Amino acid sequence: xxxxxxxxxxxxxxxxxxxxxxxxxxxxxxxxxxxxxxxxxxxxxxxxxxxxxxxxxxxxxxxxxxxxxxxxxxxxxxxxxxxxxxxxxxxxxxxxxxxxxxxxxxxxxxxxxxxxxxxxxxxxxxxxxxxxxxxxxxxxxxxxxxxxxxxxxxxxxxxxxxxxxxxxxxxxxxxxxxxxxxxxxxxxxxxxxxxxxxxxxxxxxxxxxxxxxxxxxxxxxxxxxxxxxxxxxxxxxxxxxxxxxxxxxxxxxxxxxxxxxxxxxxxxxxxxxxxxxxxxxxxxxxxxxxxxxxxxxxxxxxxxxxxxxxxxxxxxxxxxxxxxxxxxxxxxxxxxx
Numbered sequence: 001x002x003x004x005x006x007x008x009x010x011x012x013x014x015x016x017x018x019x020x021x022x023x024x025x026x027x028x029x030x031x032x033x034x035x036x037x038x039x040x041x042x043x044x045x046x047x048x049x050x051x052x053x054x055x056x057x058x059x060x061x062x063x064x065x066x067x068x069x070x071x072x073x074x075x076x077x078x079x080x081x082x083x084x085x086x087x088x089x090x091x092x093x094x095x096x097x098x099x100x101x102x103x104x105x106x107x108x109x110x111x112x113x114x115x116x117x118x119x120x121x122x123x124x125x126x127x128x129x130x131x132x133x134x135x136x137x138x139x140x141x142x143x144x145x146x147x148x149x150x151x152x153x154x155x156x157x158x159x160x161x162x163x164x165x166x167x168x169x170x171x172x173x174x175x176x177x178x179x180x181x182x183x184x185x186x187x188x189x190x191x192x193x194x195x196x197x198x199x200x201x202x203x204x205x206x207x208x209x210x211x212x213x214x215x216x217x218x219x220x221x222x223x224x225x226x227x228x229x230x231x232x233x234x235x236x237x238x239x240x241x242x243x244x245x246x247x248x249x250x251x252x253x254x255x256x257x258x259x260x261x262x263x264x265x266x267x268x269x270x271x272x273x274x275x276x277x278x279x280x281x282x283x284x285x286x287x288x289x290x291x292x293x294x295x296x297x298x299x300x301x302x303x304x305x306x307x308x309x310x311x312x313x314x315x316x317x318x319x320x321x322x323x324x325x326x327x328x329x330x331x332x333x334x335x336x337x
Contacts, residue, residue: 014091014121014279019311021060022117022283023320027305029053029099029115030285031324034296037288038109045106046070049099049115049287050079057095062086064119067127068096068227081127092122096231096276102201105288112204112290117283118234124278126230126270127261132248133226135202138219139210140240149244149269153187153221160219161193168192174205174217181222188221206232207284208291210239215291223248233275235282238310239317243272280312294321301325 032052036045050070057064057079064086070078079085079097086093095117100106102113118125136149138160146163147156153173161168169192175181177197188195196217198205202224208215229245236243246269249255255266285307286293297304303324310317 014093014119014281018060018062018119019281019309019316019318022119022281023285023307023309023322025053025056025060025117026115026283026285026307027322027324028056030287030305030307031296031303033100033106033113033115033287034298037106037113037295040107042103042107046100046103047078053097053099053115053117054079054085057085058087060086061090062119063088063090063092064095065093065122066097067094067125068098068118068230070097070099081130093119094122094125095119096125096227096234098203098228098231100287101203101228101231101284102287104200109288110199111288112198112201113287113295114201114204114284114290114293115287116203116231118231118276118280120234120276120280121278124276124280125234126275127263128226128230128247128275129254129257129261129263131226131250131254131258132223133229134223134246134248135206135229135232135243136219136221137206137209137232137236137243138241139212142242144242147219147242147244149246153184154191156219156221157188157191157193164218169194171218172196172212172216174198174208174220175222176200176202176205176224178222184222203228203232203235203284204290204292206241206243207235207239210236210241211292217291230275231282233270233272234280235284235310236272237276237280237312238282238315240315241272243275245270245275276312278312281310283307283309 029049033049066083069081097117105113171193208217286295288295294306307320
């Protein structure tokens with residue numbers, strides 16, 4: 001059996017009931033953050049989402065370990081790397097999460113802020129340090145190897161245009177708007193391709209490559225957070241696509257931390273399956289309105305949420321529009337200790 005296929009299929013399957021249980025986790029986090037969107041306080045919105053997500057996670061019938069979280073143990077009360085969650089009466093699972101992906105987006109009430117989580121069997125998710133990662137991603141439907149981190153942006157844009165059978169001018173790349181990307185931005189524009197610059201939220205940016213007709217984004221490239229890279233890879237494992245990532249280590253301390261997490265070759269180019277293998281579940285709920293998910297809507301007597309939940313083993317993608325009528329129970333769950 002091909003090694004990538006073995007890795008993708010390897011590991012125990014996760015009970016499918018957890019697929020819908022995850023929706024409650026991201027819904028709670030999204031609603032908590034949405035109450036503070038547009039207020040200009042990134043830390044308060046993030047903390048509200050963290051608290052709500054932790055409470056829901058601790059209700060799940062899992063023995064979970066956070067492998068991609070909100071920082072190290074000494075940064076508690078965030079959901080830190082190594083934190084144990086769940087009732088401890090279910091399967092042992094790895095958890096990658098971002099209770100508020102796009103804190104600045106939420107604080108400014110801009111598009112595409114999300115509450116995001118992925119789970120997989122123990123040992124299935126890459127334990128990535130809190131460092132940067134080079135990333136490149138495209139959606140499904142292409143032969144493997146169409147794009148590559150070691151190719152130039154020009155070569156990747158031309159290769160994708162050829163694979164899509166369109167002119168380069170019809171390709172749009174999503175890139176984080178950061179000074180470090182000035183050279184990439186200049187080179188991509190020189191090809192004749194378009195660029196969608198985003199201020200934050202590169203998990204959403206990667207996911208958007210899977211629906212270019214809806215989002216207008218064909219390829220994601222650039223340097224973002226390594227934890228977000230693992231979350232994005234988990235989503236692509238479920239919904240389809242290709243992704244590569246490589247850590248960007250800027251200090252001896254980061255290098256040592258990566259090695260403690262099991263990354264021996266700092267320069268290794270991880271493919272999607274190496275970042276998220278086995279049976280993967282992924283869920284995201286919109287906090288603010290975006291290309292794929294609507295944000296939380298507060299009515300006089302109800303709260304509306306929009307969530308996507310996916311599973312890699314079945315390829316199932318569910319879009320869930322929920323209306324929460326009992327606001328007293330919802331608020332009690334959100335603020336209970």
